[in-house]
Amino acid sequence: MVTVTWILVIVMCIAWEVMCRRSGGRWTSISTVCAVIWGRPMGRILLIGLWGFVGWHFFARYTLPT
Numbered sequence: 001m002v003t004v005t006w007i008l009v010i011v012m013c014i015a016w017e018v019m020c021r022r023s024g025g026r027w028t029s030i031s032t033v034c035a036v037i038w039g040r041p042m043g044r045i046l047l048i049g050l051w052g053f054v055g056w057h058f059f060a061r062y063t064l065p066t
Helices: 002-022 030-038 041-061
Strands: none
Touching: 002 030, 030 041
């Protein structure tokens, strides 16, 4: 069930990105927000930590057979 939830979150993020790119700049895309955050040293630490958290919970914790 948790894997389905993560897949749903990923699909929603992709849909948001596509919608933002088709809107002609009306809404801010996820890639634009990440680019702004990545420009600061503390933002880099935050994004790397978020990447590690999501990676751990998506790949290691829930998708391995128990």
